[in-house]
Amino acid sequence: MSELGQIVEKIRSKNAGPFWVTIDIFCGGAAAYDQVQAGLRTDQIAAAFQVPLDQIKRFDIPYLNVVKFSLPRPAIQGTIADRDMHGAGWGPMIAELTLAG
């Protein structure tokens, strides 16, 4: 049982325009990539954001040792309900997820 942030090099979340957020998980090496690729399920991301699974786009990119997720922002950037103008805070939330296996 490993915490995602403990085994990868860097996790960043960022706006992809005002309506989407994207989360890049830089695993830092092939071993960590394999562990994340196999142990981090897309439904864990959906659960963390409290959205249906079909809202999440996932990209597994082995040559970069990167796993990337994109989804519509929980609140549109800058609206009254938005808490995080640049979408910076979701990365640290994902970093605390526990990997299976």
Add this chain to the structure above:
Amino acid sequence: MTRILIPAGALGLGYDKAALDAGIAMGPDLIAIDGGSTDSGPSYLGRGVSKYARASTKTEWKGLIEARARAGCPLVIGTAGTCGADSTVDWMYDITVEILSELGLSAKIAVLKSGQPADRIKAALAKGEVSPLPAAPAIDDSILDSCTNIVALAGAEQIAAALNTGADIVIAGRTTDTAIIAALPLMRGDHAGSAWHAAKIGECGALCSTMPMSGVIWIETDTSGFTVTPLAEGAVCTPRTVSAHMLYENSDPFILYEPGGHLDVTDTRYTALDHRSVRGEGSVWHPSDRYTVKLEGARITGYQTILLALVRDRRYVENIREWCADIIAKHGAKVRDRLGLNAADFGVELRLIGMDATLGALEPRDELPAEVGVLGIVTAATQARANEIAKMLNPYLLHHGLTETEEMPTFAFPFSPAEIDRGPAWEFCLNHVMTLNDPMEAFTLEVRDV
């Protein structure tokens, strides 16, 4: 072959002067820099103002105007003044004229404007020529009328029209980040996929290198691919740093939509040419049937007054959610009673800094902090009303007790007055594309000799 010098990811972020000089000595065909983004939020587009200080913009732009005069090539800025509204294009033009006068230089300036009257978008909407992109909010005529600024993102075609005037300096309103770089290679018949891909890699300056803050990047495009080279001392591009840049702020790292088509980099091959340059080949441009431009619009959704109280008492920290819920209920009743408002006429939120202010309901952790910052956010239809409602909230945040029998507590306020008028709350309300028959029909281009 086309050789383009990109001084930084955005004007206002600074650039490495020695690296810029090195780039000028290499004889670029174009100097291109982006002036903005939506990333700082809707207020800048709503107000039509720049995020960066005028003095910073002027200092950095002056350096580029001097460099351009030495290089003898065009200088292009896209999305001038953060948001690329017509007012920020005018702001940038005024700064440019001021600089030219101070330097004793003359220049031919092309001014490309991207501002859209609401009536044009309404007419296009009625004709079915406005389509939503994924996760777009619903729109109607009244929402379009309430926008203080609407802009369309120009593509390579409009930048090409500006360059074709023979301008020394192009000041463009809202454009895609890539269009200002891709336009010239496309005009010269370089490989289209490579022109767009090179533009995407270069548009954030040295972010695609090992020294992201050094700014200056050199891009070459030709009939089969592109090459990217960072110019700052010690900066290096590798196939990894270049390909990883496609992840940045992109919801899809392989596909990039632009006016007139989309770029697909799924099969791009990246090769290290030497210790610092990377070659890319195999990027594909797919032209679309319709020519569409993306729209951005911002409008006011209310006015806000905020307050901040600091709760350090352990018992109150332990019971902070109950404390807040009680305040919201009692304060809400008072506002409805004394101001005669309905619940729908105002909003009050207490965000708990130190507990869940960033993530709200998504915060999974629940350990108790030493103290909690209680950020009160009041939203109402006018600033005066928001301020009045915040003044009614003030005594609760200062003195509200967990029980009615205990001695009246007092909490820490960092400021006087505690109520801070924040001005309008803005929102982006368009994530749509508009179909054009002629790329220039929604843009204006003017040439001035200064």
